[in-house]
Amino acid sequence: MNTRPIGRIVAGLLAMLFGLATVVEGGHVLFGGPDARAAAGDVVPFVLIFNFSAGFAYLAAGAGALLGRPWTLPLARALALATLAVFVALGVHVFTGGAFERRTVAAMTLRSVFWVAQALLLPRFFRPAMASAVTIVG
16 A cells, blocks of 8 residues: 555645646636637747646646556656746747736746646655656656
């Protein structure tokens, strides 16, 4: 059995809630028509599409954590790295004069912190052999 199931369950539920909110909000802006798009302000399209798509991976990572699946660990690491990469790309976009919303920067900060925390903490909630067997090569 897993050594700290309550931590794994909390991490999984948080990831699933975050994923659901991300898919709903991103879907509303992407598919809600001109009024939804206008209400969102200066949307950065690549950030919106990444976040919406990643929301489904958040749901998968949350489910994996809840079920104690070892593939959750590399998925959380990949989400952390991908989110940081998109955040860097957003920074380039901003510094080259691209239009953006401050709330996009705040949201990407939250996403980055959340997924880095998940990537660092989830291994503690799995059996030691399972956590060490799943590593990123590099």
